[in-house]
Every structure is written in structure tokens, then in C-alpha cells.
Amino acid sequence: MSSSLERLFSRQIVDGPDLVGPAVQSVSHSRRQKLAFVVLAAILAVVGTGAAAYYFAMRPETLRIAVGPQNSDDVRVVQALTQAFSREHNSVRLRPVLTDGALGSASALADGKADLAVIRGDLDVPKSAQAVAVLRKNVVVLWVPAKPKSDSKAKKGAAKITKIVQLAGKRVGIIGRTQANVNLLKVVLQQYGVDPAKVDIVQFSTNEIAEAIKDQKVDAFLAAGPVNSKITADAIAASTREGGAPTFLAIDSAEAIAQNHPMYEASEIPAGVFGGAPARPDDEVKTISFSHHIVARKDLSEHVVSAFTRQLFAIRQTVMNDFPLAAKIETPDTDKDAAIPVHPGAAAYVDGEEKTFLDRYSDYIWWSLMGASALGSIGAWFAGYLRKDERTNNSSLRERLLDMIAMARKSDSVDQLDAMQAEADTILRDTLSCFENGAIEEGTLTAFNIALEQFHNAVADRKALLAAAPPSPPRANVQLLAGGG
Structure with missing residues (x-):
């Protein structure tokens, strides 16, 4: 309550102690404390809600x-x-x-x-x-290991495999046990018109490559992996015998395969990427590639x-x-x-279009504020509705106080005036309680103070008037004698 309003209620009546001032000051202090606690609680609730929202939004x-x-x-x-x-x-x-x-x-x-x-x-x-x-891109490497000079077939002038179409009726070793590489080889063979059923396909684990090459179990190899794959490089190095370099088979129809199978792309194996002397391969080799994705x-x-x-x-x-x-x-x-x-x-x-924290949650923040405002309005209306009876009762008490002003000015009894003053004190306590609870506004309290002041003035004036008036003379007892003369 403001200091000016406190002064309104700190008036001392003429004929007695101050009945209003200390009570109003106590109520004012209590109301300020209550308001401070409410404001502090609201601030802590908002801060806590914001902190909780930030934690849940930013937690790992x-x-x-x-x-x-x-x-x-x-x-x-x-x-x-x-x-x-x-x-x-x-x-x-x-x-x-x-x-x-x-x-x-x-x-x-x-x-x-x-x-x-x-x-x-x-x-x-x-x-x-x-x-x-894209975690990594893989290239398909097809190569034919070099034949030892002592190989009897080589002496007889056996046809050397230089093209993919020559793989029909041959044995092709695939490095790795995954079925995906087998399917990959079949795609390449079908592109060149080679029936996969006529090719003997055998798979080797990475630790079986050297033995397979040494025992000449296969005529060609296929590996799929990054260009700088150590597994592929070691396998190609093991294919070099007695100074002979392996033959790399180009997939010249890489563009056509990519058109028919969108998951593949036309690519090239750079010259010398697998090292060695002479360089392996000695020139760029056309091939297809595919990717490992993080999805x-x-x-x-x-x-x-x-x-x-x-x-x-x-x-x-x-x-x-x-x-x-x-x-x-x-x-x-x-x-x-x-x-x-x-x-x-x-x-x-x-594309550089990442959303910031406000971009992501601005709508939620806006609607939360709108919702809080709406809830506050609804709460205020509901609180006012609950105090409707209290306001109505206080209004009737104020009307009673106004009626008592007129009664005090006509009263001929000090006892009656004291009774009305006691009733006014009760009305004061009720009014202060209503104000503290928020049932009435400061303007209503000011109007009540004016009425209360007028009542105290009326009581004081009437008591002064009664005290100054001379006492009424006693009435004489007159006896009428019947028939006297």
C-alpha cells in the first residue's frame, strides 16, 4: 500500500486512541511482503522453466x-x-x-x-x-595376376586375358566374403554379355589371398574398396611374379552401367596408385565406383x-x-x-541453412508467452469471481456505515454512539481484510476512508453536543386530589 494511503488511515479520532493507523500499517507491511513473495516465486518459476527448457533442448x-x-x-x-x-x-x-x-x-x-x-x-x-x-567411395578393381615364366601354359602360348569378355569359362576370385561383391561382378559380366553361370566365382577372405595367388587357383581377381585400400594394394603386389606385372581389366562400359544402375558411378583408377616398379597400373583404368554412406x-x-x-x-x-x-x-x-x-x-x-535456437523454438516461446498471458487473465478473472461475494458483503457494510452517519447525528445516547463506533471498528477490520485479500481495490478503500472519517466526525460532534447540553430537570410528581376544593 502506498504511503499516502497509509496516511489516510492513520487519523486519530477525537475521543479515543488511534483505531486505524497501526492496523493499516501492519496490513500494508504484510501485503507488501506477500506481494514480494509472489513476485519472487513467479521469477523463480520463470527462471526454472527457462533453465529446464534449455537443459532439455541442449542436453547431449x-x-x-x-x-x-x-x-x-x-x-x-x-x-x-x-x-x-x-x-x-x-x-x-x-x-x-x-x-x-x-x-x-x-x-x-x-x-x-x-x-x-x-x-x-x-x-x-x-x-x-x-x-x-559419404563415408568413403570404393572403386572396382579387376586384374589378372602375372603368370610365372615357368608356367607350361604360358610356354604353349595360352591366350592372355586382357578383356572382360574373356572371363567366360574362367575362375574369378573375389576378395571378401560379402555377397554384395558377387552381385557386383555379375552386373559387370552381364554388361559385357558374359553369362555369370559360365564363370566360376570363388570368394576369399583377406588372409587367403596370398595362398590363392601362389597356388594359381584363379585366373582373375576382383576387389572393391577405397582407391588407397591397403588390402587391395597388398593383393595386387602379391600378384606380381618373377618381375611380371598384373594386367588390369578396364570397365570401358562404366557409363552404361551407371545409367542402368544409378547406385554406381563411372570412375577411374589413377596410374601408379598401387605403387610398384613398374607402376601399377601403368595408366589410368576405367572402372565403376560405389559409396559407403552414413544414413x-x-x-x-x-x-x-x-x-x-x-x-x-x-x-x-x-x-x-x-x-x-x-x-x-x-x-x-x-x-x-x-x-x-x-x-x-x-x-x-x-546449404548453410541450419536453424538457430531461436529459429527452432521461437514459435514455442511465442505461444508459451501467449498461453501464460491467457492463463494469467483467466486466473485473475477466476480469482475475482471467487471474491465476488466478499465484495458484495463489503459494499453492504459500507452502506451500513453511511446509514450510521445519519443515525449518529440524531442520537441522544452516548451508549448508542459507543455501540455504533464499536460496529464501525468491526466494519473497518472486515474492509482491511478484504483489501489485503485483493477483493477490493485501492479506490474503494479510499471511498471507505472518507465515509469512516465522516462517521468519526459525526460521533465526535454529537458527543460534544450532548456533553454541552444542560441536564434535563426532574419531573415533579403531581397528585390530583379528587373532589378537592
Whole structure:
């Protein structure tokens, strides 16, 4: 309550102690304390709500990423990324989910067991998958190992394999146990009119390559991996015998294959990329390539994917010091006709259209403020409605006080005036209680104070008048005598 309003109620009546001032001051102090507590509680509630909202919005998000097989380069790169994200306290963390290969990783994503997955682009991509990044690009390498000079077939002038069409009736060894590489070879053979059924296809694990080459179990090899793959380079090096260099088979119809199979691209193997003297290969070789992608579930938050993509390319330089394969990580194809559609979150990062915190939550903040304002208005109306009876009762008491002013001016009894003053004190206490509870406004309290002051003046004037009036003479008892004379 303001100091001016306190002065209105600190008036001392003429004939007695101050009945209003101390009570009003006490009520005013109590009301200020209550208002301060309410304001403090409201501020703490707003701050707490904001802090909670910020915590839930900015807390680290852990994504499950399916990758395999175990001990592969892909797994090692993902583990390095996982450690780097955790070390840098990034907003997105990773939890690897090991699978038996790219096919198993795709299944894990499709089944909802993973949020991200490392998959091969030439395999069936789950409908729920969208591209986030290109982990690495792989080239297909087809080569024919050199024949030892002592080989009897070589002495007889056996035809040397220099073209893919010559693989009919031959044995082709595929490095790696995945069925995807077998399907890849069949695509190449069919493009050249070679019936895959007429080619003896055998698969070798990476630790069986040297023995297969030594025993001459196959006529040609196929490997699929990064251009700088150590496995492919070691296999080609093992194919060099007695100074003879292996023969690389060019896939001249790479563009046609890419047209018929969008998951493949026409590519080239650079001259000398596999080292050696003479250089292996000694000239550029046409081939096809495909990618290993990091994909995300379509329903994964755009903000989370955008943050993950940003972290991935920010940390790539650090990770590639230990894992050079990380240098091959590239941004996804954002074209609408891409083989694997890009996730909106990754596209936002690539196109520089990432949303800020306010961009993402401005609508929520706006509607929250509107909702809080509406709730406040409803609450104020409801509180006012609940105090309706209290206001009505106080209004009737104020009318009673006005009636008592007129009664006091006509009263002939000090006792009656004292009774009315006691009733006025009761009305005062009730009015102050209503004001403290918020049932009446300051203007109403001011009007009541005027009426109360007029009542006290009327009582004081009437008491003074009664005190100054001379006492009435006693009435004489007159006896009428009947018949007297």
C-alpha cells in the first residue's frame, strides 16, 4: 500500500486512541511482503522453466549407429568418431551397434534398432533411410595376376586375358566374403554379355589371398574398396611374379552401367596408385565406383542430424591423423534425383541453412508467452469471481456505515454512539481484510476512508453536543386530589 494511503488511515479520532493507523500499517507491511513473495516465486518459476527448457533442448543426444563387420576399417573410424565426440563434449554422441556387415546395418536401421547406419550404396537401401554423409567411395578393381615364366601354359602360348569378355569359362576370385561383391561382378559380366553361370566365382577372405595367388587357383581377381585400400594394394603386389606385372581389366562400359544402375558411378583408377616398379597400373583404368554412406532414419530430428553432420565434418581433420580413411568423408548429394535422398538436417548443413535456437523454438516461446498471458487473465478473472461475494458483503457494510452517519447525528445516547463506533471498528477490520485479500481495490478503500472519517466526525460532534447540553430537570410528581376544593 502506498504511503499516502497509509496516511489516510492513520487519523486519530477525537475521543479515543488511534483505531486505524497501526492496523493499516501492519496490513500494508504484510501485503507488501506477500506481494514480494509472489513476485519472487513467479521469477523463480520463470527462471526454472527457462533453465529446464534449455537443459532439455541442449542436453547431449546419443545416437545408435549400426556398423560392421567387427574389426573392419568402418568400425574403427566410427569408434574414433565416438571417442572424439565424447572428448569434445559435443551435443550429439554416438553408440556403435556392431553388425555382420553393411546388409546387417541396413536391417538394424530398418528395424528401428539404430538411428544411423553405415551401408553400401549398391545394396537395397531401407525406405526409411536418408543420406547424411559419404563415408568413403570404393572403386572396382579387376586384374589378372602375372603368370610365372615357368608356367607350361604360358610356354604353349595360352591366350592372355586382357578383356572382360574373356572371363567366360574362367575362375574369378573375389576378395571378401560379402555377397554384395558377387552381385557386383555379375552386373559387370552381364554388361559385357558374359553369362555369370559360365564363370566360376570363388570368394576369399583377406588372409587367403596370398595362398590363392601362389597356388594359381584363379585366373582373375576382383576387389572393391577405397582407391588407397591397403588390402587391395597388398593383393595386387602379391600378384606380381618373377618381375611380371598384373594386367588390369578396364570397365570401358562404366557409363552404361551407371545409367542402368544409378547406385554406381563411372570412375577411374589413377596410374601408379598401387605403387610398384613398374607402376601399377601403368595408366589410368576405367572402372565403376560405389559409396559407403552414413544414413539416418527419416523420422530423426532435423536439428539432431544437422548437429551430427556439423560435428562430423568439424572433427574429421582430427580423426584422420589416426585414421586416414576419415579423409574420404564427403558431403552427401543434395540433388533431388540422388540415388539416396538426403536428410533435411544434412541438407541444411550443406546449404548453410541450419536453424538457430531461436529459429527452432521461437514459435514455442511465442505461444508459451501467449498461453501464460491467457492463463494469467483467466486466473485473475477466476480469482475475482471467487471474491465476488466478499465484495458484495463489503459494499453492504459500507452502506451500513453511511446509514450510521445519519443515525449518529440524531442520537441522544452516548451508549448508542459507543455501540455504533464499536460496529464501525468491526466494519473497518472486515474492509482491511478484504483489501489485503485483493477483493477490493485501492479506490474503494479510499471511498471507505472518507465515509469512516465522516462517521468519526459525526460521533465526535454529537458527543460534544450532548456533553454541552444542560441536564434535563426532574419531573415533579403531581397528585390530583379528587373532589378537592
